[in-house]
Amino acid sequence: MTKHLCKLAVLIAACFSVAGFAADSVTVPAQNVDPALRAMLPADIQKSGSLISVNNGSFPPYEIATSTNSLEGASADLANAMGELLGVTIHHASVSGLSGLLSGVNSGRYQLGFGPIGDYPDRQAKNTFIDFVQEFVVFAVHAGNPEKINGLEDTCGKRIAVMAGGSAEQVIRTQSARCTEAGKPAVHVQSFVDQPTSILAVRSNRSDAFFSSQAPLIYFVSKTNGQLELAGVGKKNGFHDIFQGAVVPKDSPLSKVVLAAFQTLFDNGTYAIIMKKWGLENNMIKAPGINLAKEATQ
The missing domain is CATH 3.40.190.10 (Periplasmic binding protein-like II)
Structure with a gap:
């Protein structure tokens, strides 16, 4: 670094x-x-x-x-x-x-x-x-989930932050291809080098959601004074057991x-x-x- x-x-x-x-x-x-x-x-x-x-x-x-x-x-x-x-x-x-x-x-x-x-x-x-x-992979979204992102199927046309080079990036890019194949807008995949930068992108409204591991997202969401919440919890979201x-x-x-x-x-x-x-x-x-x-x- x-x-x-x-x-x-x-x-x-x-x-x-x-x-x-x-x-x-x-x-x-x-x-x-x-x-x-x-x-x-x-x-x-x-x-x-x-x-x-x-x-x-x-x-x-x-x-x-x-x-x-x-x-x-x-x-x-x-x-x-x-x-x-x-x-x-x-x-x-x-x-x-x-x-x-x-x-x-x-x-x-x-x-x-x-x-x-x-x-x-x-x-x-x-x-x-x-x-x-x-681990499990879910979304950190704005409070109230205004973009209604409750799973992978809801990400077409949305700005989704991910960790560069990680498995979540692979999954969201695969989902983007599925969106376009279905005649829907591609996912705007935004790759960042670390977790804090990704969370800040959502908090500053540069991203609609951050797709990442649940454990750190629980930590980060707890630090946002109610600005963010978790979504897609309890779903596979493109993964098998992790x-x-x-x-x-x-x-x-x-x-x-x-x-x-x-x-x-x-x-x-x-x-x-x-x-x-x-x-x-x-x-x-x-x-x-x-x-x-x-x-x-x-």
């Missing part, structure tokens, strides 16, 4: 303060180093005592950038707990856009993307996902150790404590898994 974009991401994130959303009174239990887990790490990581996790800098309440190289949120708490288990420090780096994140992981510049990042079969060709949450997780290069040895570390955090209750702290209890799954996604988007 360029210096200008880093400053912009931090500035925008500051507009959506964590205060009042996170349960500040919740204490996340400290983890003891697990020698067996640490021994599973590649030798170079054991020697350096650190690894780098890349993020978009904007995926509340999972990832909330507090500077260009530090995070708050559920993923930050989980990464910290995992680092304690493994006896390493997990450093955070921000890039612009999902494509930059995935290419950075696959080039070896970063060891992993903690995410959670959408797990889809087409992405599994180059990546391994260690899934730890389930699993999200950390991502490493395909067949990376890190996948097994990250999975094992997640399983420990699930088993000892830390996962549930962190997810509930950030209001994400409805996104919890029973156990982490590798490449849980079996179906592509519709």
Whole structure:
């Protein structure tokens, strides 16, 4: 991420303060180093005592950038707990856009993307996902839903904001083609690099809706003083079951150790404590898994 974009991401994130959303009174239990887990790490990581996790800098309440190289949120708490288990420090780096994140992981510049990042079969060709949450995709719209956007079928001719390079962008572009095939106006797809910018586009009436993951939308909508609301809740909206997780290069040895570390955090209750702290209890799954996604988007 360029210096200008880093400053912009931090500035925008500051507009959506964590205060009042996170349960500040919740204490996340400290983890003891697990020698067996640490021994599973590649030798170079054991020697350096650190690894780098890349993020978009904007995926509340999972990832909330507090500077260009530090995070708050559920993923930050989980990464910290995992680092304690493994006896390493997990450093955070921000890039612009999902494509930059995935290419950075696959080039070896970063060891992993903690995410959670959408797990889809087409992405599994180059990546391994260690899934730890389930997600849903809905719309953030103006209060009262004046454009009556209650599902994909209502987006023809509308200005729909999406995250550039994400699965929601693929779905909305497919829907746009369906609109024109049916003789209706195409969807005006507006691609943005992060969540806050997309939300601001709706709030400033440059977009009719933001089509994105439900968990961060709940967070952002709660910060708009009643300006926005959710729509399309409870519908598939072009998706099958959506699993999200950390991502490493395909067949990376890190996948097994990250999975094992997640399983420990699930088993000892830390996962549930962190997810509930950030209001994400409805996104919890029973156990982490590798490449849980079996179906592509519709």
